Amino acid sequence: GGLAYEGLNNACSQPNNLLIILNDNDMSIDSNVGGIKDYLVKMTTSSKYNKMRNRVYQSFKSKNLISEEKKNIVLRFNNSIKSLITQQQNMFEGFNIRYFGPVDGHDLPGLIRVLHNIRDMKGPRLLHIKTVKGKGFKPAEKAATIWHAPGLFDKETGERIVRKRIDQPQLYQDVFGHTLVELAEENQKIVGITPAMPTGCSMTYMMQKLPDRAFDVGIAEAHAVTFSAGLAKEG
Structure with a gap:
C-alpha cells in the first residue's frame, strides 16, 4: 500500500546501498518476457556494463564535462531512453532507485547470477522477480486463492480432505x-x-x-x- 511507497521515497533521500527484492507473484497468466527485455536485463545487470557506465561518468567528470547536478539529468535521460525501448514507464527509477527486471524467480542459476552482478553496486536498487504462487504443485497453481490456506489435503492427488461438520456452528x-x-x-x-x-x-x-x-x-x-x-x- 501507500506505506510501501513512503518507504521507497525515504530510501532515496539519503546515500545507501539498499537492495529491494520485489516478489511479483501475480495469479494471472502473463505472456512471456520478450527478447529485448531479456537482453536489457542481462546487459544492465552485468558487471562489465556497470564498470563501463561508471568509467564514462568518471571520465566526463575529470574533464569537467559533467557535474553531480548534471549527472542526475543524464540519469533521468538514461531512464527515459530505457522506458522508451521497453515501452513501459518505470516508477521506481522515478524514486532514483535503479530498477532491474523482471527476471524469472524460478530460474535459480539465472537469479543467482543477477544477484551476484548487482550485489556490489552503489545506491538503492530494486530487483523485480516474477514468480508463480504454488509453483510446482499443479492444484495450487490453478487455484492460488483456495490453496493459500487449504487445510488438510492428499499431497499425491491434491484432493482436499473435508471433514464432516456435525452439529457445528456457522463459521x-x-x-x-x-x-x-x-x-x-x-x-x-x-x-x-x-x-x-x-x-x-x-x-x-x-x-x-x-x-x-x-x-x-x-x-x-x-x-x-x-x-x-x-x-x-x-x-
Whole structure:
C-alpha cells in the first residue's frame, strides 16, 4: 500500500546501498518476457556494463564535462531512453532507485547470477522477480486463492480432505458476511471495505449482492482506514 511507497521515497533521500527484492507473484497468466527485455536485463545487470557506465561518468567528470547536478539529468535521460525501448514507464527509477527486471524467480542459476552482478553496486536498487504462487504443485497453481490456506489435503492427488461438520456452528466470518448484507439492505449508508481479504472475512456475499457498495482496496490496511473515514465524513 501507500506505506510501501513512503518507504521507497525515504530510501532515496539519503546515500545507501539498499537492495529491494520485489516478489511479483501475480495469479494471472502473463505472456512471456520478450527478447529485448531479456537482453536489457542481462546487459544492465552485468558487471562489465556497470564498470563501463561508471568509467564514462568518471571520465566526463575529470574533464569537467559533467557535474553531480548534471549527472542526475543524464540519469533521468538514461531512464527515459530505457522506458522508451521497453515501452513501459518505470516508477521506481522515478524514486532514483535503479530498477532491474523482471527476471524469472524460478530460474535459480539465472537469479543467482543477477544477484551476484548487482550485489556490489552503489545506491538503492530494486530487483523485480516474477514468480508463480504454488509453483510446482499443479492444484495450487490453478487455484492460488483456495490453496493459500487449504487445510488438510492428499499431497499425491491434491484432493482436499473435508471433514464432516456435525452439529457445528456457522463459521464466524460467514456470520459476519451474512449479517453485513442484512444490515446493508436495511441501511443504504452501510458499505463494506476489505484489504485484500474478501474470502477470508466472507465479504464476498456483499460483493455478489451489493457490488456497488463493497470495496477491496488491496493490501493497503492504512488506506482502508482513511478511505472509511472519508466515506463516513461525507455521510
